Amino acid sequence: MVVSAGSDGVVLTGRLSREGQGWVVDHEVLGAVLLPGTGFVELVVRAGDEVGCGVVEELMLGAPLVVPERGGVQVQVVVGDEGVGGRRSVRVFSRVDEDAGWVLHAEATVMPGSVVPAADLTQWPPSGATELDVDGVYGFLDGAGYHYGPAFRGLRAAWRRGDEVFAEV
Incomplete structure (x- = not known):
């Protein structure tokens, strides 16, 4: 620098x-x-x-x-x-x-400053969120031309609540 x-x-x-x-x-x-x-x-x-x-x-x-x-x-x-x-x-x-x-x-x-979380994540999964099926997501992405190797295969679970998506990565 x-x-x-x-x-x-x-x-x-x-x-x-x-x-x-x-x-x-x-x-x-x-x-x-x-x-x-x-x-x-x-x-x-x-x-x-x-x-x-x-x-x-x-x-x-x-x-x-x-x-x-x-x-x-x-x-x-x-x-x-x-x-x-x-x-x-x-x-x-x-x-x-x-x-x-x-x-x-x-x-x-x-x-300057600090980040304030946009959502209350004290309860997990978030209240009112619906679990999404993440099985096969990397196969689907691979077929679309997006190859994610081991360093980028971190998605474990996901939930949706309205327009919000929450994920464990």
Whole structure:
């Protein structure tokens, strides 16, 4: 991590590869290994933590981040200057090699504070929720082109209550 010159923003850098992060090969969509959405959440949370903004207010995913078969991909997470209410913008970029241009994959807003649960989870499963059948969900997803290997096969149970879905993962 480095502090941006002339501002209070920061840039976090790293490298992502199939060899260095072996779990990533367990997330394949239509034949391509992609950084999962949760990977972007982790990058944004880590960057926000560096500047005292532990809450992800908004996260928008754009272009998928394809992890190449050989070599790796450079990653930059750019945190902007402090704005209204301590909020900061975060952008996640990658490029395959030094000669390639940077691709914007995600944009987020982070803010100081702590997360307040949106639902009361003191009773489990939640009151009034109906259990869903999760048997065969990974087979169904595989048939639709979404291959989840062992690192991403964590769904154990799920329930629905109106528009809400609760899961044990």
